[in-house]
Amino acid sequence: MIGKPDIAVKIGAIEMKNPVMVASGTFGYGPEYAGLIDLNRLGAIVVKGISLEPHEGNPTPRIVEVASGIVNAIGLQNPGVAGFVDTYMKFLRGFDTPVIVNIWGRTVEEYAEVAKRLSDVEGVAGLEVNISCPNIKEGGIAFGTDPKMTEEVITAVRKATDLTIIPKLSAAVTDIGQFAKIAENCGSDAISLINSLPSLVIDVGKRKPALANTIGGLTGPAIRPVAVKLVWQAASAVEIPVIGMGGITSGGSALEFIIAGASAVAVGTATFTDPSTVLSVIDGIEAYLIENGLGSIGEIVGSLDLPAAGTPNF
Amino acid sequence: MIGKPDIAVKIGAIEMKNPVMVASGTFGYGPEYAGLIDLNRLGAIVVKGISLEPHEGNPTPRIVEVASGIVNAIGLQNPGVAGFVDTYMKFLRGFDTPVIVNIWGRTVEEYAEVAKRLSDVEGVAGLEVNISCPNIKEGGIAFGTDPKMTEEVITAVRKATDLTIIPKLSAAVTDIGQFAKIAENCGSDAISLINSLPSLVIDVGKRKPALANTIGGLTGPAIRPVAVKLVWQAASAVEIPVIGMGGITSGGSALEFIIAGASAVAVGTATFTDPSTVLSVIDGIEAYLIENGLGSIGEIVGSLDLPAAGTPNF
Amino acid sequence: MKIEQGRVLRHEELKGGYRLLSIEVPAIAKAVGPGQFIHLQVPKLAESVLRRPFSVLDADDTSLSVIFKIVGKGTAALTYAEQGDEISIMGPLGQRFPQAREGTLPLLIGGGYGVAPLHFFAKRSPVKGIMMVGSSSKSHILCAEEFRMLEWDFRISTEDGSMGMKGRVTDLVEDWVGQGKADATPVIYSCGPHGMLKAIAEMAKKHGWKAWLSMDRNMACGVGACLACVQKVKKGDKIEYVRVCKEGPVFDASDIIWE
Amino acid sequence: MKIEQGRVLRHEELKGGYRLLSIEVPAIAKAVGPGQFIHLQVPKLAESVLRRPFSVLDADDTSLSVIFKIVGKGTAALTYAEQGDEISIMGPLGQRFPQAREGTLPLLIGGGYGVAPLHFFAKRSPVKGIMMVGSSSKSHILCAEEFRMLEWDFRISTEDGSMGMKGRVTDLVEDWVGQGKADATPVIYSCGPHGMLKAIAEMAKKHGWKAWLSMDRNMACGVGACLACVQKVKKGDKIEYVRVCKEGPVFDASDIIWE
Numbered sequence A, B: 001m002i003g004k005p006d007i008a009v010k011i012g013a014i015e016m017k018n019p020v021m022v023a024s025g026t027f028g029y030g031p032e033y034a035g036l037i038d039l040n041r042l043g044a045i046v047v048k049g050i051s052l053e054p055h056e057g058n059p060t061p062r063i064v065e066v067a068s069g070i071v072n073a074i075g076l077q078n079p080g081v082a083g084f085v086d087t088y089m090k091f092l093r094g095f096d097t098p099v100i101v102n103i104w105g106r107t108v109e110e111y112a113e114v115a116k117r118l119s120d121v122e123g124v125a126g127l128e129v130n131i132s133c134p135n136i137k138e139g140g141i142a143f144g145t146d147p148k149m150t151e152e153v154i155t156a157v158r159k160a161t162d163l164t165i166i167p168k169l170s171a172a173v174t175d176i177g178q179f180a181k182i183a184e185n186c187g188s189d190a191i192s193l194i195n196s197l198p199s200l201v202i203d204v205g206k207r208k209p210a211l212a213n214t215i216g217g218l219t220g221p222a223i224r225p226v227a228v229k230l231v232w233q234a235a236s237a238v239e240i241p242v243i244g245m246g247g248i249t250s251g252g253s254a255l256e257f258i259i260a261g262a263s264a265v266a267v268g269t270a271t272f273t274d275p276s277t278v279l280s281v282i283d284g285i286e287a288y289l290i291e292n293g294l295g296s297i298g299e300i301v302g303s304l305d306l307p308a309a310g311t312p313n314f
Numbered sequence C, D: 001m002k003i004e005q006g007r008v009l010r011h012e013e014l015k016g017g018y019r020l021l022s023i024e025v026p027a028i029a030k031a032v033g034p035g036q037f038i039h040l041q042v043p044k045l046a047e048s049v050l051r052r053p054f055s056v057l058d059a060d061d062t063s064l065s066v067i068f069k070i071v072g073k074g075t076a077a078l079t080y081a082e083q084g085d086e087i088s089i090m091g092p093l094g095q096r097f098p099q100a101r102e103g104t105l106p107l108l109i110g111g112g113y114g115v116a117p118l119h120f121f122a123k124r125s126p127v128k129g130i131m132m133v134g135s136s137s138k139s140h141i142l143c144a145e146e147f148r149m150l151e152w153d154f155r156i157s158t159e160d161g162s163m164g165m166k167g168r169v170t171d172l173v174e175d176w177v178g179q180g181k182a183d184a185t186p187v188i189y190s191c192g193p194h195g196m197l198k199a200i201a202e203m204a205k206k207h208g209w210k211a212w213l214s215m216d217r218n219m220a221c222g223v224g225a226c227l228a229c230v231q232k233v234k235k236g237d238k239i240e241y242v243r244v245c246k247e248g249p250v251f252d253a254s255d256i257i258w259e
């Protein structure tokens, strides 16, 4: 094989020079890490979750470290859609890297409205729809854990925008394939997963939750085996591209997701350990393709070689 | 406070001298660790899952190490109920420690039959019912992920035996409280959780699953924040005692479960790291009670001090 | 802001369980100023995904130093760092203490590791002033020699009375006020435990003094990306959460909303 | 079987990337026999929950030694072990090689770390015999000196021909058979890569020799509790999974079901 392998991927209408993005909420809105790594090298930038109005988020402590991971309950603090566009979009347009805006709402209408307002903003390449948020009209049950609410919210966002939409599935469900299918049937361009796993850490001395919000979400290497399994199941259930994430720290761990069926991946928590992780993930994937004499990333997406009859009995 | 605190607990009809057991599948049938630790000190011994007939289990590799945990797919290898009773019960009766037999089946009838056969066996104190097994009559869906199948299997076991029964809930469900309630309503004496989290580890070099069975279950410190959250939710949903487990490595981590609402706990994977972990967990709980001037373990079960209004939004 | 592979130059025990870690890390050492912090990756702490933030005690053109004490697994593992070991450093992070202006009297008030950024401040300050340290006991008083060498007025309070005045550091301040010797307006620069900072903010308000406080919050990214480390502050007529790692750690005491 | 806190006595590099680790761990060292293994907790490998199994190379009344090579994160972290470091050891685990009986000719065949248990076997054997080592290249031949000192007939094959016979270790055996010098029935004792063991099992069957093979499987508990490490074997007229850590690691080659 001569020359570099082709690692460009296309997610909906989004053309990425490589399959590696940064995960929402772990990379701010772009400027925060711009002094440390070259944003032009990223496959895409996914910004922190944006809602219709500015949102204050949770009291502190918002984060606690656990074995091979962290549990966070930031509470979706953000400057609202107008504040985000005014403050950050000019900066973000300065890079040759697609910008995906992660959005959320407390009602179906809020989701649709945020999607609509971002549709004409220059430089916004797509929307990642975080459906792991509580529906305040339905007693706070997370949209993404109820098939009907999932369908409603994705349908509404689909109607509100022509941008590439990527529902981000909730991992805390019995059958991820069912939710992946719903997303596909509602016209999504791709899906992403996993979001953090609902968790509780207790300060034993005080007999209180370690986080002000009681419940938080587990991320980091600890969740990778669970994430790879869910990505594999979701990718097996749908035809649209899957973006995999959860505990990626290296080219090797990103390749687990790709081989399981992800067309692209995102690096989250590992950026806190070392902001250049995302770059070494890109390099690692490229090196793997070269070593294995492969011409393009597409050749290994979903290439998992399964034994004849995998018993579900473990 | 004068004297040692009271750490005895009662689960159904099982009187335990302390709230710390060893988790099924991580302690064999008793003799394996008897040369290393004094089995008389344990709150209870929960043996490896037993089925009606001997079961071969999965091909190897059956285990792979991951960040802060392991993923295993042993495949429930066991000598069957008769083989177990003949080979191990005499040995187990030699200790002043209740024996809880973990049972499983591939049909509702198998579960009931194993329960029945163990009912009159001298020295069997109770049954832990592993419902995370595939129902071969229902296309391999795990009993414990379907409310109706969960109800059926627990009802059948309840009818088959007067022993204390402890359904072991599957963690891979959307609403653990629902399943805890079902177990309670079907006459369970207690519930235990969590079982391992369904996972996939990929050998990137070979593009094959690292385990022969493809899917395995994640256990160890990595899952503790998720386990504590599920135990807290389950304990909040029912009145019967809850046995908490998942990543316990110390008195402190066991206390997280107890404060979250568990009346007893089990140590699993940590036994592999250090077989005496279960003893230091007992000592650690006792030391905590003494330091905090508490007379009995009951005073802290479910003592989590919650903030006024915990937003589910994280 | 950079990530630089540093090298441990010195690692020694100080008093009261504190340790001094001196690291060769030229680019960051050159750039860092008083009140700023570094985000350090504890070597051989493999299951840990977060760096640990430490205030800078001192810096020159090639190296910087921090002081720390074992409070958890990260700081425990950091005690294994040996001369010559590599250590990844991110910095300089956060905002500096504003420099003391001529005609003002810098009044530094520290507790615990809080003496570190104050020492760095004093060393770089064009104006000399007073340094007050509050501690539980004599054996926990750090950097006394250093402040005396800088010719600062160094005052101590200990809760057990084993050194300096018996009481809290705020008593020490009130005592100094009672002496009536201030010939310039004091401006407070403080770093220490949460309760101490809050007491100082109240005291400063009472006296109508300006006070700069360095806040401590659990951090993940250290660069403003994750919103883990926020502090509620007044901003004009609004109240909002701002990032301790980015807009802080140094805040004007009168902006802080104490929760 | 015990858990004992050991202490590193020596840690040095050998040839071909291998390292020798010698550990003071009296109770276990006294009890361990050839073919048995220890389960070692790699120090400072905090995110790791599993111990690592290693065959014993040698043991006396106070200490034992193992050889290892970096193949993953555990063995990589083990290279940091320094003289004086504490290290938790579980052992002795598993079954020994049966001792060679007078009138038989022990034929030891090793590859990789497999020379370790064979060296221990030879050292304790009342009967001398032949040791054959197969390797990719000269630089990977371990323990040659030790076997010569024990006055064993030491033979080498390398795949690149850089030392001894060019070829595989099974070629070396066939070559030796061709020389027709055996005046006693050879009994094989072997430890090495899976493929080599399988080839040896076939060869032993062909010649009608008895062969004892030490198998290598991923392990969790090391004591028979978890059923992670199983090997399919013939047991009477049944075929079943037995535990490499408990019923093994040494098996009669004719019982093994090769999957």
Ligand SMILES: Cc1cc2nc3c(=O)[nH]c(=O)nc-3n(C[C@H](O)[C@H](O)[C@H](O)COP(=O)(O)OP(=O)(O)OC[C@H]3O[C@@H](n4cnc5c(N)ncnc54)[C@H](O)[C@@H]3O)c2cc1C
Binding pocket: A064, A065, C037, C050, C051, C052, C053, C054, C055, C056, C066, C067, C068, C069, C070, C071, C072, C073, C074, C075, C076, C113, C116, C215, C216, C217, C218, C219, C249
């Ligand atoms: C801006 C700033 C400057 C600091 N400067 C110093 C200093 O100069 N010397 C010093 O000894 N300490 C300093 N600290 C506190 C220091 O960061 C913590 O003591 C340290 O992170 C504890 O880590 P651990 O792993 O030992 O504790 P653990 O409790 O095991 O840590 C678990 C997690 O909690 C975080 N954490 C725990 N305690 C604190 C704390 N007090 N502040 C922030 N995060 C915490 C850790 O960073 C880690 O992410 C500073 C903190 C901040 C925010």
Ligand SMILES: Cc1cc2nc3c(=O)[nH]c(=O)nc-3n(C[C@H](O)[C@H](O)[C@H](O)COP(=O)(O)OP(=O)(O)OC[C@H]3O[C@@H](n4cnc5c(N)ncnc54)[C@H](O)[C@@H]3O)c2cc1C
Binding pocket: B064, B065, D037, D050, D051, D052, D053, D054, D055, D056, D066, D067, D068, D069, D070, D071, D072, D073, D074, D075, D076, D113, D116, D215, D216, D217, D218, D219, D249
């Ligand atoms: C009975 C027995 C005796 C052994 N004796 C020796 C010896 O004397 N010298 C030596 O160098 N090696 C020996 N091994 C192999 C050694 O245990 C592995 O090389 C080592 O565990 C790899 O750990 P790691 O963390 O570096 O590799 P990783 O691949 O990172 O380990 C991940 C997990 O896989 C397991 N694993 C990986 N490779 C092996 C393997 N080949 N065998 C068993 N488990 C493995 C590890 O124990 C660990 O649980 C022996 C194995 C067994 C079963």
Ligand SMILES: Cc1cc2nc3c(=O)[nH]c(=O)nc-3n(C[C@H](O)[C@H](O)[C@H](O)COP(=O)(O)O)c2cc1C
Binding pocket: A023, A024, A025, A026, A048, A049, A072, A074, A076, A102, A130, A168, A194, A195, A196, A219, A220, A221, A223, A245, A246, A247, A248, A266, A267, A268, A269, A270, C220, C226
């Ligand atoms: C501090 C933090 C904040 C996050 N905020 C968001 C968010 O606003 N929206 C969202 O969809 N996911 C959010 N996530 C989830 C990540 O995007 C990602 O799904 C998760 O962290 C798993 O990847 P990782 O293990 O690589 O971190 C957040 C994660 C972290 C750690």
Ligand SMILES: Cc1cc2nc3c(=O)[nH]c(=O)nc-3n(C[C@H](O)[C@H](O)[C@H](O)COP(=O)(O)O)c2cc1C
Binding pocket: B023, B024, B025, B026, B048, B049, B072, B074, B076, B102, B130, B168, B194, B195, B196, B219, B220, B221, B223, B245, B246, B247, B248, B266, B267, B268, B269, B270, D226
């Ligand atoms: C090797 C292994 C085998 C197990 N076998 C069983 C089993 O047979 N039946 C069962 O209900 N749970 C089984 N479990 C699950 C444990 O009992 C326990 O629920 C789980 O390991 C979580 O606890 P831990 O994190 O402390 O290990 C097994 C776990 C491991 C690691």
Ligand code: FES
Binding pocket: C218, C219, C220, C221, C222, C223, C224, C225, C226, C227, C228, C229, C230, C243, C244, C245, C246
């Ligand atoms: S630590 Fe991430 S924003 Fe401050």
Ligand code: FES
Binding pocket: D218, D219, D220, D221, D222, D223, D224, D225, D226, D227, D228, D229, D230, D243, D244, D245, D246
């Ligand atoms: S390693 Fe657990 S049974 Fe062998």
